[in-house]
Amino acid sequence: MISYTPQVVFITGATGGFGTAIARRFAALGCRLVLAGRNDDRVRALATTLAPAPTHGVVFDIRNPTAIAEAFAALPADFAGVDLLINNAGLALGAGPAQQASLDDWNEMIDTNIRGLVTATRLALPGMIARGGGHIINIGSVAGTYPYPGGHVYCASKAFVKQFSLALRADLLGTAVRVTNIEPGMVNGTAFSTVRYKGDETKAAQVYADTTPLTPEDVAESVVWCATLPPRVNINRIELMPVTQATSSFAIHRQPSP
16 A cells, blocks of 8 residues: 655666666656656657656756756756656676676766766755655665675675665664665666677576576665655665576685595
């Protein structure tokens, strides 16, 4: 049962798999949506599919703090009162060992998963506090808790998101601003693995072979549930995995005796 409905929902990475599923759910609730993405045509196309929900598209690279600030500053009056920010934009690049990784890939993950997220959060918070409430929902990952070979900076960036979310809650105590970290496991139906493997569809498909992973709609369901609970309720974090996935034991390298 929905107890509360946010008025203006700002979604970064809105044209991606998670972002689109989340936007559809909030559009159905009658929210006004700020759809942020890097490609103007894709943002416009998404807005068309959400009609008659009120939408406002903003186009920027999440790695560019100045562009994010300009987008927030230029929001029309009907969309300026953002009371739900969903920091969804993020990516993983590469899956090889750290010693072979591209430093450019590492910096892009840091700029997207960390710098972009904290910039959008910092810009949204003053208005939420002034209006007496709001909600920051970050899309983290189980990778922030369970590191794995080849995860290096991606895992570290999602661990940052987890700790940043908890630290925000500590700072925001008494402001009525809520903070939630959603931490999905394996999800298909997005470009995540295709991006990670630089467009290699064969490698991307192998990630999900013979499995029944989560869907973007499953993640969107978690986001909407947290956001529509009574304002007195804060869900600190949700960790969700498909039944086909679980954590494993420590890896141990055994060196044979000479």
